[in-house]
Amino acid sequence: MKKIMSVIVLAALIMCLASFSGAAFAADKKPVIGLVMKSLANEFFKAMEEGARKYEAAEGNFTLIPVGMNSETDIDTQINAMENFISQKVDMIILAPADSVGLVPSVKKAKDAGILVINFDVTLDKQALKDNGLPEDFLFVGPDNEEGSYLVGNFLGEKIGKGAKVIIIEGNPGADNAKQRKAGFMKSVSDYGFQLLDSTTAHWETEEANTLMTNLLTRFPDVQGVMCANDSMALGAVRAIEAAGKGGKIQVVGFDNIGACQDLIKEGKMLATVDQFGPEMVANAIKVGFRILGGEAISGWAKSPVEVVSIKNLK
Amino acid sequence: MMDTKKIAYFLLNEAGIGIILVLLCVLFSYFVPAFASMNNISNIFTQISINTVIAVGMTFVILLGGIDLSVGSVLALCSILAGLTITNKSLPVPLAIFLAVSVSIAAGIACGLFNGCVCERWNIHSFVVTLGMLNMARGAALQVSNSRTIFSFPKSFNVVGTYSIFGSLPVIFIMAVALVLIGHFVLKKTVFGRMIYAIGNNEEAVRLSGHNTKHYKIAAFAICGACVGVAAILYMLRLNIASPILGNGFELSAIAAVVIGGTSMNGGKGSMIGTLIGAAIIGVLNNGLLLLGMSDFARQIVTGAIIVIAVILDTYRAKLSLILS
Numbered sequence: 001m002k003k004i005m006s007v008i009v010l011a012a013l014i015m016c017l018a019s020f021s022g023a024a025f026a027a028d029k030k031p032v033i034g035l036v037m038k039s040l041a042n043e044f045f046k047a048m049e050e051g052a053r054k055y056e057a058a059e060g061n062f063t064l065i066p067v068g069m070n071s072e073t074d075i076d077t078q079i080n081a082m083e084n085f086i087s088q089k090v091d092m093i094i095l096a097p098a099d100s101v102g103l104v105p106s107v108k109k110a111k112d113a114g115i116l117v118i119n120f121d122v123t124l125d126k127q128a129l130k131d132n133g134l135p136e137d138f139l140f141v142g143p144d145n146e147e148g149s150y151l152v153g154n155f156l157g158e159k160i161g162k163g164a165k166v167i168i169i170e171g172n173p174g175a176d177n178a179k180q181r182k183a184g185f186m187k188s189v190s191d192y193g194f195q196l197l198d199s200t201t202a203h204w205e206t207e208e209a210n211t212l213m214t215n216l217l218t219r220f221p222d223v224q225g226v227m228c229a230n231d232s233m234a235l236g237a238v239r240a241i242e243a244a245g246k247g248g249k250i251q252v253v254g255f256d257n258i259g260a261c262q263d264l265i266k267e268g269k270m271l272a273t274v275d276q277f278g279p280e281m282v283a284n285a286i287k288v289g290f291r292i293l294g295g296e297a298i299s300g301w302a303k304s305p306v307e308v309v310s311i312k313n314l315k
Numbered sequence: 316m317m318d319t320k321k322i323a324y325f326l327l328n329e330a331g332i333g334i335i336l337v338l339l340c341v342l343f344s345y346f347v348p349a350f351a352s353m354n355n356i357s358n359i360f361t362q363i364s365i366n367t368v369i370a371v372g373m374t375f376v377i378l379l380g381g382i383d384l385s386v387g388s389v390l391a392l393c394s395i396l397a398g399l400t401i402t403n404k405s406l407p408v409p410l411a412i413f414l415a416v417s418v419s420i421a422a423g424i425a426c427g428l429f430n431g432c433v434c435e436r437w438n439i440h441s442f443v444v445t446l447g448m449l450n451m452a453r454g455a456a457l458q459v460s461n462s463r464t465i466f467s468f469p470k471s472f473n474v475v476g477t478y479s480i481f482g483s484l485p486v487i488f489i490m491a492v493a494l495v496l497i498g499h500f501v502l503k504k505t506v507f508g509r510m511i512y513a514i515g516n517n518e519e520a521v522r523l524s525g526h527n528t529k530h531y532k533i534a535a536f537a538i539c540g541a542c543v544g545v546a547a548i549l550y551m552l553r554l555n556i557a558s559p560i561l562g563n564g565f566e567l568s569a570i571a572a573v574v575i576g577g578t579s580m581n582g583g584k585g586s587m588i589g590t591l592i593g594a595a596i597i598g599v600l601n602n603g604l605l606l607l608g609m610s611d612f613a614r615q616i617v618t619g620a621i622i623v624i625a626v627i628l629d630t631y632r633a634k635l636s637l638i639l640s
């Protein structure tokens with residue numbers, strides 16, 4: 001009985017492994033592109049992966065190997081993935097770094113091995129680039145997070161007016177996009193003369209944002225607007241406002257344009273969010289990569305668009 | 316002399332941790348008037364409900380000297396399965412809600428049974444097995460949901476989440492307290508409960524007296540899983556979404572609540588009421604420190620310090636009650 005069981009388990013394991021690795025063996029003569037992303041548990045990156053796959057299917061002239069990680073801060077897995085791609089001698093690596101500084105040495109290694117690296121979504125640190133002997137204007141394809149949050153912050157300003165009382169719910173302390181989004185919100189705060197009651201983090205998470213917002217409502221019952229650094233936190237904030245019976249009286253804006261928030265916007269429970277077109281961004285990064293492989297010299301910041309999403313442009 | 320001993324004994328054993336809770340509440344109400352408002356207390360009730368429910372299950376496991384690290388991930392898996400069921404448009408709403416609740420609890424029990432059976436069959440410490448389950452359940456939740464957040468639950472379901480009785484007793488808190496009371500009854504008044512304490516104190520003695528201790532340990536994990544299933548439903552009631560990434564770190568809050576509540580990590584000692592007070596202390600700290608206007612980082616430091624202090628106090632309590640008894 002035991003033996004039969006172990007044979008079955010072994011067979012199942014081998015089948016699993018075979019089906020997972022099948023994709024990698026299928027690679028033929030087409031150029032191979034390694035795509036290193038952040039957490040695939042995040043809808044934003046999941047959509048990005050799907051976008052990249054769609055682009056691969058549509059173009060048909062390259063093979064894509066996407067790699068995601070378990071959490072947004074898992075730098076180790078990303079460095080391992082970079083090293084694997086270098087030893088596999090892929091033609092191009094598209095990288096959304098989990099850490100602006102930590103991934104720079106891997107980028108240098110890839111470049112030394114003759115592999116083109118395209119940095120997208122989160123920009124690599126300029127000082128670290130310089131220290132590692134890479135050009136400071138290393139090509140970056142990505143959105144202007146600061147611009148995005150500034151736009152949606154201003155959208156909020158138009159709704160609640162100058163001098164209104166607002167709260168900022170920040171992303172992970174230390175994360176670059178969290179810093180940039182906060183900087184954008186702060187620009188709106190000064191442009192509209194908002195009274196900033198508090199600016200504090202909920203670590204990108206819904207549950208934490210819900211608890212935080214509930215408590216902040218006790219402390220600042222007269223708050224008029226809430227700016228959240230991502231949509232997951234906006235979900236929690238909206239629900240807290242609803243639970244306090246202030247639904248519709250306090251305006252919430254977010255960032256990322258996830259499905260659940262589109263729903264809230266349509267129901268009038270949330271004011272707006274920002275779309276940074278993840279799937280298009282990754283396709284664009286691959287496109288730019290091919291242009292460089294074709295001999296073009298491109299560097300600096302290839303900005304990808306950001307757009308405020310509100311009831312006006314949602315069907 | 317005897318009387319002071321008796322009083323000290325009572326304070327140490329039954330009320331020890333409750334005194335800290337009362338002290339915290341008094342301090343916060345003194346410094347922040349808004350703290351003691353009906354509205355804020357009601358908020359704290361809501362905020363501690365989910366952790367309390369998980370901690371009830373965790374108490375059973377820890378009383379047996381085990382640990383369950385998988386509760387956060389299993390919670391995500393349960394919520395995803397329940398979310399998919401409840402948003403299934405081909406089912407009538409009441410049936411969908413009923414099925415969602417059943418699916419969530421069943422999935423929790425299944426994960427718990429898996430944990431318990433593997434631990435007992437191969438004599439592996441639950442730390443390792445539940446660490447494995449932590450990854451499996453998270454992966455399964457992401458796989459099943461395709462890492463999407465599930466939303467648009469039926470209106471009648473959403474309304475319950477914000478409903479309060481007498482304006483200040485949230486329904487989800489009442490559910491949590493009911494579970495605490497059931498847990499308390501099971502532990503103190505049933506043979507099953509007494510066996511849990513006995514096994515936690517001296518497993519060998521119980522085994523030699525002719526009882527199969529493995530069954531009790533597996534049952535404890537199943538109970539923990541069931542509680543997680545309930546917690547997943549409370550989560551959906553509270554936030555109106557089901558997400559595959561939720562519950563990160565919930566295991567630590569639940570373990571903290573159980574330990575602050577005076578349950579020994581070595582098993583055999585502790586109580587369900589203590590667990591409720593432990594969860595309340597974490598909730599009150601989180602709420603009160605924010606109302607005080609303390610920064611994120613300072614809040615984290617203080618909350619961590621309180622956990623350590625509570626456990627230090629616990630070692631003294633054990634020693635003192637030995638001397639006094």
